Each structure stands twice: as C-alpha cells, then as structure tokens.
Amino acid sequence: MIRMKLNNESVGSTDLIVDIPKLLRSPGEVTNIVSSWDIDSVQTAYSKAVLMHLEIALEAIxxxxxxxxxxxxxxxxxxxxxxxxxxxETLIEIHEVFEEGASEGETFELPVGEKLDLKPMLSEQAMLNLPLAALCSESCKGPPETKFFIHASGSAVKEKKDPRWAILDQLKLPED
Ligand SMILES: [Zn+2]
Known part of the structure; x- marks a missing residue:
C-alpha cells in the first residue's frame, strides 16, 4: 500500500506547467510537485479519468x-x-525523461521555450492505465438474469427476453 502525501494539495492544473530555464539552471536540484488535477479529458470506450493525485519530483540532468x-x-x-x-483508483509509478530530439516511445520532447506543460505526458499515463475490463467487485456475479442462463431449463429461460418484445408482452394478457 503506497500512501500519498497530500499536503499542499491544490486542485487545478496551473502548477503542472514548469519553468524550463529554472530547472536547467540548477542541475541536480529536485523540484517536488504534490498536486491534484481534475483530469476530465481522458477516456476510452470503457473508462473515464476523473482525478489524478500526483507526487512527482523533477530534476535536470x-x-x-x-x-x-x-x-x-x-x-x-x-x-x-x-x-x-x-x-x-490505479497507482502508477512513472520515470519519464524530457529531452530535445526525443526517441519515439521512450522519451518526451522537451519543448523549445520556457514552459514545460506536464499535462500531455500525464494524460498519456492516464490513458495507458485506465482499466479495460473493470469489475465493481471481485465477487461480482453479473446481472441477476445470468443465473437463469446458468440453470437454464424450461420457464427460467423465458426470463431472458429480447427487450424489443417487452412492449408486446405488456399488451398481452396472462395465459394461465
Ligand atoms: Zn459488477
């Protein structure tokens, strides 16, 4: 269990843009960022990112x-x-490098200019770590109807109806 220190926490993303010259001027000096980001632009067909807590250290080498x-x-x-x-929630450990002339898929491009926006890199981490096949709980047995299939016999099978016919059923009177 990894515990996150969330003191000095701020919700927002302004502190996820760092000053490149400042970092490069003091090589070997670690800059810590502890923050929370309302990340709402990252989603797949199955999952959506909501919030990212981060505790990261930046260092110029x-x-x-x-x-x-x-x-x-x-x-x-x-x-x-x-x-x-x-x-x-998913815990992600990162070790990423920004450099000029980045290697595709290995390092991130260090932009020309003063500001390094960490959000695209963090968005990529989120995208790669969103669950493809989440479970509400390990013991989830699926919807109640499933058991009619498992013990399928006679009337039980009728419980699983094509929803498109449901409207017709409402028009019919019970036959017994
Ligand atoms: Zn479930």
Whole structure:
C-alpha cells in the first residue's frame, strides 16, 4: 500500500506547467510537485479519468529533465460483468525523461521555450492505465438474469427476453 502525501494539495492544473530555464539552471536540484488535477479529458470506450493525485519530483540532468514519482488515478468505468457503473483508483509509478530530439516511445520532447506543460505526458499515463475490463467487485456475479442462463431449463429461460418484445408482452394478457 503506497500512501500519498497530500499536503499542499491544490486542485487545478496551473502548477503542472514548469519553468524550463529554472530547472536547467540548477542541475541536480529536485523540484517536488504534490498536486491534484481534475483530469476530465481522458477516456476510452470503457473508462473515464476523473482525478489524478500526483507526487512527482523533477530534476535536470545535463540537458534533460527527468520526472519520477507516483500518480493515483481515480476513474469511473462500467463493470464488465453486471454493466453497472463503478469507480476505482490505479497507482502508477512513472520515470519519464524530457529531452530535445526525443526517441519515439521512450522519451518526451522537451519543448523549445520556457514552459514545460506536464499535462500531455500525464494524460498519456492516464490513458495507458485506465482499466479495460473493470469489475465493481471481485465477487461480482453479473446481472441477476445470468443465473437463469446458468440453470437454464424450461420457464427460467423465458426470463431472458429480447427487450424489443417487452412492449408486446405488456399488451398481452396472462395465459394461465
Ligand atoms: Zn459488477
């Protein structure tokens, strides 16, 4: 269990833009960022990012800037068994490097200019770590109707109807 220190926490994203010259001027000096970000632009077909707590350290090493630390990603998703909405959190450890002439898929491009916006990198981390097949709980058995299939026999099977016929059923009188 990794515990996050959330003192000096601020909700927002302004402190996720860092000053590049300042970092490069003091190589080996660690800049810590503890923050929360209302990340709402990252989603997949299955899940959506809600909030990211971050506790990261930035350090300039020669002309590169390294970012290491921990992210806690809160998300909403749909349970793959019962299809109910569910929420959860994922811990992500990062060790990323920003440099000029970045290697595709290995390091991030250090922009020309004064400001390094960490949000695109953090968004990528969120995207890669959103659950593909979330469960509302490990013991989720799926929707109640499923048991009629498992013990399928006679009338039980009728419980699973094509919803498109439901409207017709309402028009019919009971036959017994
Ligand atoms: Zn479920």
């Amino acid at each position: 020669s002309d590169r800037i390294t970012v290491t630390g921990k992210l806690k990603l809160h998300w909403t998703s749909q349970c793959r068994r019962c299809l109910e909405a569910t929420t959860g």
